């Protein structure tokens with residue numbers, strides 16, 4: 001297989017979609033490793049496997065309707081494998097194997113057969129102490145945007161998944177890319193404050209547009225830099241409630257076709273009426289309770 005990812009929105013040909021079977025018991029508070037799951041456990045609303053299955057089936061149907069080739073990881077018993085995005089990511093024709101949080105490290109094993117389709121020299125393994133997850137990496141033509149946490153107490157946050165060391169290594173592998181790193185607000189327990197991955201606060205759409213949540217960035221200048229790159233009229237600003245519901249985490253099948261949650265009324269109307277895009281609406285409410293949404297549950301391999 002010849003990988004090809006130059007941006008977030010090129011026409012999707014091939015993707016891995018996470019898988020919902022044998023998700024295991026709901027975690028308890030100590031076992032939760034992101035704020036949204038923590039909040040769901042605390043409020044006794046952590047989702048049921050049968051509902052996650054229905055939501056992911058609906059997503060797969062939309063992908064197939066657009067002739068996308070869909071791979072699924074193998075089932076690991078009693079293990080959450082919904083969020084394919086983080087286990088690895090593709091930049092141009094290279095697949096980078098993430099060094100994910102320890103609580104998720106068994107997930108990669110289930111991708112072995114998929115990884116084997118890629119030539120070994122197109123696979124990049126990072127040193128163990130270079131931490132990175134695909135949700136923090138957004139490839140946008142000449143740019144790579146990366147979410148990170150500079151804080152001294154980096155290690156104390158379960159929601160800080162990408163460190164400087166990993167970013168430095170990516171700069172060496174991709175010297176021609178302009179790699180911009182953004183510090184994200186971290187909070188392991190309050191999902192209305194903390195941002196798990198960059199794709200929970202920012203996501204490009206179309207050819208030159210984006211969805212962005214200003215308060216997800218520690219430094220307002222980082223937010224401003226993105227607005228300057230895309231242009232104010234090309235930015236859709238989400239409120240903190242919309243961030244909490246995960247509006248930025250929609251998924252592009254092409255520059256004109258976006259898969260979104262049917263409850264994202266304001267966003268979906270804007271995408272359709274102001275930006276002329278086709279919005280495929282599905283329900284992903286239960287999955288949102290585990291800290292990810294549509295982008296997080298995919299790992300694109302080939303975009304035209």
Ligand SMILES: NC(=[NH2+])NCCC[C@H](N)C(=O)O
Nearest residue numbers: 034083135197290291292296
């Ligand atoms: N790309 C993403 N935002 N992924 C969401 C992953 C959510 C998952 N519960 C975790 O904490 O790892």
